Each structure stands twice: as structure tokens, then as C-alpha cells.
Amino acid sequence: MNLKMTIKIALLVIALFISSCSSDDQAPTEPPQVFTNAHSGFMKLDFTNQFPAFNEPPQVDVTIDVYGNVTFGTGTLSYNADDNNGQSRIVRTGTLNLNPKGSHFVSNGEDYIEVDENTTINENMIVYYWDDNSQSWVEMINENINNTWNGGLAFNVADAVLTGSVVQSVTAWGSVTWGLYLVLVP
Numbered sequence: 400m401n402l403k404m405t406i407k408i409a410l411l412v413i414a415l416f417i418s419s420c421s422s423d424d425q426a427p428t429e430p431p432q433v434f435t436n437a438h439s440g441f442m443k444l445d446f447t448n449q450f451p452a453f454n455e456p457p458q459v460d461v462t463i464d465v466y467g468n469v470t471f472g473t474g475t476l477s478y479n480a481d482d483n484n485g486q487s488r489i490v491r492t493g494t495l496n497l498n499p500k501g502s503h504f505v506s507n508g509e510d511y512i513e514v515d516e517n518t519t520i521n522e523n524m525i526v527y528y529w530d531d532n533s534q535s536w537v538e539m540i541n542e543n544i545n546n547t548w549n550g551g552l553a554f555n556v557a558d559a560v561l562t563g564s565v566v567q568s569v570t571a572w573g574s575v576t577w578g579l580y581l582v583l584v585p
Contacts, residue, residue, distance in 0.1 A: 467503030493522030
């Protein structure tokens with residue numbers, strides 16, 4: 400083999416190597432598939448309080464595609480509770496706006512959906528005490544409460560499909576139970 404032929408072969412090999420390494424010529428790859436089937440369902444919030452007593456259960460739709468992308472709907476819950484025990488009276492009027500965000504993750508080989516509940520609470524709370532002298536309720540506290548719940552939740556996907564995956568907590572505003580309920584989409 401002569402020198403010219405060797406140089407041509409070397410240049411051809413280099414050109415093929417460079418073209419195979421070029422990322423511009425490669426087709427984009429899809430993310431890896433996480434699930435065999437997509438999932439559809441809802442996330443439910445049970446927001447309860449003992450005094451004043453109320454129980455409000457809003458829910459938002461959720462879909463999870465086969466790549467683990469999670470999409471939630473939004474929801475609004477309004478409540479109005481007025482209760483007294485003869486000595487104290489509490490009036491709570493408020494609104495919760497649910498705008499959750501979620502993502503898929505794996506822990507110990509099991510699939511989970513992590514949810515930032517992203518829920519804003521806007522409430523007015525008035526506390527009265529009973530005055531025996533005037534025989535009437537006297538306002539003691541009147542405050543507006545504005546806050547956001549971003550504690551983060553994690554739901555087991557297999558449990559959510561079978562019976563529902565539930566996370567409970569107690570907050571300053573009442574007892575909060577979140578449930579994720581899913582079905583497989585054929």
C-alpha cells in the first residue's frame with residue numbers, strides 16, 4: 400500500500416468517526432418509559448376541624464403518562480363554620496385553592512408520586528367569648544390568615560391503584576388527609 404492510499408484511508412476513518420460522534424446528526428431520544436400503562440384518577444383532600452366543626456372534601460383530577468409525567472387539575476374549596484360551646488364561639492370563613500404539582504420517583508424499587516400540594520389558604524377567623532354581664536358575645540380575635548401549604552407529599556403508585564394511597568397530617572387549620580386514587584388507562 401502506498402502512502403497516498405494510507406492517508407486516504409486514515410482520513411476516511413477519521414471522517415466516519417467524527418460524523419458518528421456528532422450530536423447534531425442524531426435523532427432525539429424519548430425519555431425512558433416508566434409505566435406499562437398510563438394512569439388516571441384524582442387526588443382528594445379531606446379538610447376537617449372539630450371546633451368549629453366542618454368537613455370539606457374537594458378533589459382534583461390527575462393523569463400520569465407512561466413516562467411518569469404527572470399532570471394535575473386545580474380546585475377550590477370554600478368553607479364557613481360557626482360554632483360555640485357556651486363560653487367560646489369561633490367563626491371561620493375561608494377558601495383553599497389547590498394547584499398541585501407532581502413528579503415520579505423510585506424508592507426501594509417502588510414507584511411513587513411526589514406532590515407539592517401548592518395550596519393557598521385565605522381565611523378570616525373570629526373568636527368570641529361569652530360575657531355574663533352583657534349577656535352577649537364579645538369579639539376577642541379577628542384575624543385574616545393567608546398561607547401556602549407546600550409541605551410535599553409522597554404517594555405509593557401501587558397502593559393508589561389498589562385502594563388509594565393516603566397521607567395524613569394535622570395543621571394549625573385542622574386535620575388534613577390527602578388521598579391519591581388511580582386506575583390504569585388501557
